[in-house]
Amino acid sequence: MRKAVETISLTGWLIKAVALFVAVTAVTMATAWKFDGYSMHRGMQTPEMATAAEITQQLECLTRNIYFEAGVEPFEGKVAVAQVTLNRVGNPSFADTVCGVVYEKNIFYKKVVCQFSWYCQGRGKKHDPVNASVWQESEEVAIKVLLENFRLPGLSMAIYYHADYISPGWKYPKITQIGRHIFYAEKPKPKPNDKS
Numbered sequence: 001m002r003k004a005v006e007t008i009s010l011t012g013w014l015i016k017a018v019a020l021f022v023a024v025t026a027v028t029m030a031t032a033w034k035f036d037g038y039s040m041h042r043g044m045q046t047p048e049m050a051t052a053a054e055i056t057q058q059l060e061c062l063t064r065n066i067y068f069e070a071g072v073e074p075f076e077g078k079v080a081v082a083q084v085t086l087n088r089v090g091n092p093s094f095a096d097t098v099c100g101v102v103y104e105k106n107i108f109y110k111k112v113v114c115q116f117s118w119y120c121q122g123r124g125k126k127h128d129p130v131n132a133s134v135w136q137e138s139e140e141v142a143i144k145v146l147l148e149n150f151r152l153p154g155l156s157m158a159i160y161y162h163a164d165y166i167s168p169g170w171k172y173p174k175i176t177q178i179g180r181h182i183f184y185a186e187k188p189k190p191k192p193n194d195k196s
Contacts, residue, residue, distance in 0.1 A: 059142050061099035062086075066138040067129050070181070076152060077179035078138060082145040083155050084183065088115070091159060091186075098146070152178075157185040 062082055070081040088094040088101045094115070095101045104115045129135040144150035158175050161183045162168055172184035 055147075058098040059139070059146060061102045062142040062146055063135070063139045064129075065102045066141055067135055070179070071131065071134040071138060073179040073181065075137070075141065077181060078141040079145060079150065079152055080155055080158070080178045080181065080183060081161070082141055083151055084158050084161055086145060087155075087157070087159055155183060158183040159186050160184040 062085060065085055066078050066082050070078045073081070085098060085101055089096060089098055095104045101115060129138075154176055160170065160172055161181045162170075164177060164180050164182055170184060172187055175183045175185055177183070
């Protein structure tokens with residue numbers, strides 16, 4: 001009888017240990033999957049190395065960019081702006097973090113040019129967001145795009161965009177228009193043996 005009780009106790013303990021192992025493994029895998037989109041970008045730390053402060057900072061920068069660039073746009077327009085921001089993070093022509101891309105400035109014909117007009121216009125520095133519901137939606141989109149890897153399939157190559165009420169005369173290949181923004185890819189790079 002005593003042996004039967006010991007066997008049941010050992011079996012119960014073994015079942016609990018296996019259940020705990022499965023639960024810990026599931027949580028670890030889910031967490032790693034959630035941060036996959038975050039770690040995929042050049043210059044961003046892996047989930048094991050990323051701190052909560054770093055993730056919060058990148059989310060804040062992306063949220064601010066979505067808010068000021070696409071706050072009045074539909075959901076897809078907000079996602080598209082966020083996606084272009086992250087596409088730039090993965091492109092060697094731009095900074096290698098979300099905040100680096102959002103706040104990047106260049107000198108163009110002796111004039112300072114920002115990647116995103118709201119930053120050069122000082123809106124992000126002088127004013128905090130005033131529309132709470134637009135900020136909340138921008139933050140939700142930032143989380144979906146940065147942490148959950150949500151993407152619009154047709155914009156995987158989108159690097160540039162502008163509002164439809166301006167005409168910069170760009171020679172980039174046009175991808176599509178979403179809301180008031182027109183999206184473009186980079187010019188194809190000539191092949192080494194291409195003489196054109």
